[in-house]
Amino acid sequence: LAKTTQPISMDSYEGQEVNITCSHNNIATNDYITWYQQFPSQGPRFIIQGYKTKVTNEVASLFIPADRKSSTLSLPRVSLSDTAVYYCLVGERRSGSARQLTFGSGTQLTVLP
Amino acid sequence: SQTIHQWPATLVQPVGSPLSLECTVEGTSNPNLYWYRQAAGRGLQLLFYSVGIGQISSEVPQNLSASRPQDRQFILSSKKLLLSDSGFYLCAYRDRGHDEQFFGPGTRLTVL
Numbered sequence: 394l395a396k397t398t399q400p401i402s403m404d405s406y407e408g409q410e411v412n413i414t415c416s417h418n419n420i421a422t423n424d425y426i427t428w429y430q431q432f433p434s435q436g437p438r439f440i441i442q443g444y445k446t447k448v449t450n451e452v453a454s455l456f457i458p459a460d461r462k463s464s465t466l467s468l469p470r471v472s473l474s475d476t477a478v479y480y481c482l483v484g485e486r487r488s489g490s491a492r493q494l495t496f497g498s499g500t501q502l503t504v505l506p
Numbered sequence: 507s508q509t510i511h512q513w514p515a516t517l518v519q520p521v522g523s524p525l526s527l528e529c530t531v532e533g534t535s536n537p538n539l540y541w542y543r544q545a546a547g548r549g550l551q552l553l554f555y556s557v558g559i560g561q562i563s564s565e566v567p568q569n570l571s572a573s574r575p576q577d578r579q580f581i582l583s584s585k586k587l588l589l590s591d592s593g594f595y596l597c598a599y600r601d602r603g604h605d606e607q608f609f610g611p612g613t614r615l616t617v618l
Contacts, residue, residue, distance in 0.1 A: 425605070427605070434594070434612065434614070435609075435611065435612065436596045436598065436609025436610055436611065436612055437550070437596075437607075437609055438609070439605075439606040439607065439608075442605055442606075480549065480550075496542070496549045496550035496551075496552075497549050498548060498549040499549055
């Protein structure tokens with residue numbers, strides 16, 4: 394499984410755009426990149442998934458360079474409620490073995506007023 | 507709609523006592539099921555996953571075990587709890603052919 398590296402923590406202010414970068418140098422050809430969000434005492438929640446270039450949904454954007462060795466989760470105009478831990482995961486999109494991706498320690502994002 | 511339930515929500519158990527945590531899923535058939543543990547301030551650690559009834563794969567050696575007696579029921583057990591078993595236990599499911607994992611509300615276990 395490809396290992397991921399993320400910053401331990403980040404601070405931001407309300408209304409700002411936040412970019413969280415994840416490194417995954419050993420990403421395999423069949424691997425997708427997935428981001429989850431977790432609030433305290435809750436299970437993680439899927440945010441976005443991508444394979445290359447750019448993916449955008451109503452919550453976030455995901456930027457993946459051509460070499461796919463890193464990815465950046467972009468949260469536009471964050472609010473206090475975006476304070477959470479964000480996990481970057483790499484693995485096969487639909488593994489026949491159902492083996493789950495590995496959750497690292499994630500990035501604690503704190504949005505300040 | 508699909509939902510996932512876990513109980514109990516919180517549990518305080520003495521060392522050496524048995525454990526049984528239950529997870530059930532509604533609104534889906536033949537999902538992949540997962541048990542994770544999260545220690546305070548740490549990431550999630552995959553404990554077990556299951557692709558079908560009676561099929562359990564263990565990711566880490568430990569004194570915990572899992573069972574899947576029914577398609578949408580996943581149980582985490584222990585015969586004798588250790589202090590190190592304390593943590594936040596999360597059950598999750600994923601539908602076949604889909605990418606997203608859905609997590610339950612979790613069980614906060616404290617072993618004293």
